[in-house]
Amino acid sequence: MPALPDTQLRVMNALLRRGDPAAAVALVRPGALPAARRLAIYRNNMVQSLVAALAAVYPVTERLVGSAFFRQAAKACIGVHPSHSGDLHDFGVDFPAFLRAWTPAAALPYLPDVAALEWAVHRAYHEAELPALALARLAEVPPSAQAGLRLALQPSVRFVSSPYPVLRIWQANQAGADDTVTVSLDEGGVRLLVLQQALEIVFVPLDPAEDRWLRTLADGAGLGQASACAFDLDPAFDLASTLGRHLALGLFTELQS
Numbered sequence: 001m002p003a004l005p006d007t008q009l010r011v012m013n014a015l016l017r018r019g020d021p022a023a024a025v026a027l028v029r030p031g032a033l034p035a036a037r038r039l040a041i042y043r044n045n046m047v048q049s050l051v052a053a054l055a056a057v058y059p060v061t062e063r064l065v066g067s068a069f070f071r072q073a074a075k076a077c078i079g080v081h082p083s084h085s086g087d088l089h090d091f092g093v094d095f096p097a098f099l100r101a102w103t104p105a106a107a108l109p110y111l112p113d114v115a116a117l118e119w120a121v122h123r124a125y126h127e128a129e130l131p132a133l134a135l136a137r138l139a140e141v142p143p144s145a146q147a148g149l150r151l152a153l154q155p156s157v158r159f160v161s162s163p164y165p166v167l168r169i170w171q172a173n174q175a176g177a178d179d180t181v182t183v184s185l186d187e188g189g190v191r192l193l194v195l196q197q198a199l200e201i202v203f204v205p206l207d208p209a210e211d212r213w214l215r216t217l218a219d220g221a222g223l224g225q226a227s228a229c230a231f232d233l234d235p236a237f238d239l240a241s242t243l244g245r246h247l248a249l250g251l252f253t254e255l256q257s
Contacts, residue, residue, distance in 0.1 A: 050078050050091065057092045057122045060173040061099075061115045065108070073102060089126055093119060110185060113162035114169055120158035120194040121170075121201050127156035129196060132250035141255065147224025150256040151217050156196035157251065159215055163189040167203055197250065204249065209234035210242055214251075 051074040055062050062070040074095075081094035096115040099105045105112070133151070141149060160166070165187040172181050191211040193204040206214065213230035217223070230237040246252065 047075060047078060050083060051075060053088045054078075054092050054095060058095060058115055058118045060118055060170050061095075061111060063173050064111065064114065064169075065105075069104070073099065073105065076102065089122075092122070095119070110162070110164035110166065110169065113160075113164055113166045116162070117160050117166045117170055117192070117194070120160050120192075124156040124158050124194045124196040124201060125199070127154075127196060129156065129198070130154060130253040133247065133252040133254060135247055137255060138247070145257065147222060147227075148257060149223045150220060151223065151252045152254045152256060153214070153218050153251055154195060154253055156194075157214075157218065158194040159211065159218070160192045160194060161190065161211065166190060167192060193251075195249070195251065202249075207234075209237040213237070213239075213242060214246070 051071055054074045054077070055070065058070075065073070077095055077098040081098060083091045096112045096119060099112040099115055132154075138149075164185055165183055167190050168183045168187060171177065172183050191206040191208065193206055193211075193214065195202045195204065209230040212233050213226050216226035216229045221229075227237075227239050230239070230242075
């Protein structure tokens with residue numbers, strides 16, 4: 001009898017149609033149905049469950065391309081990027097990148113970015129919301145120490161950028177949206193902060209310097225370094241106004257020196 005990891009690998013390879021399925025068939029106990037048939041039933045159930053999980057996360061993407069095209073894409077993605085977690089909430093992170101490389105989607109260059117926005121919404125919604133940093137705590141820090149401060153962001157924060165109007169596309173494809181509204185790809189791109197507040201998703205448009213500043217903070221840099229990056233991009237970057245805006249939004253949760 002093979003070790004458990006080898007057994008799992010043989011079965012997973014058979015379910016994903018990798019290599020010779022006979023290695024997994026040999027592990028199946030005799031039953032009313034042939035072993036290969038039983039594995040095929042299990043494979044079908046697994047694929048259908050994962051396709052449904054992707055459809056739940058990417059409803060706008062599915063609506064844009066239709067159910068048949070989406071299922072084809074989902075099945076192809078599952079073969080390349082199978083689930084690696086027992087939590088279905090974690091499954092689907094690779095779908096936007098898969099769409100960028102998948103030839104049948106090449107004629108829809110905006111589609112991967114719409115999917116990236118949907119994944120950001122999905123992950124933001126399922127994150128905890130922590131108490132916001134009080135302005136008084138920041139005011140207590142001596143000016144000489146402020147440049148080295150690191151500002152922790154809410155766990156739900158996600159960043160999305162695209163040369164296409166993906167937020168408008170997403171909004172136009174929500175339940176109850178006006179079906180007569182059309183979105184032109186010529187409307188231009190977006191930089192967005194995606195945040196969950198009280199189980200509602202908030203979208204905050206960002207200018208380039210503000211986006212650079214927040215991403216640098218999210219990467220763990222200090223306030224001085226993040227601000228320098230923003231000033232390099234835009235010498236007119238208004239640090240005080242931007243900091244105040246995001247403090248009021250409840251974006252920051254704690255100070256780390």
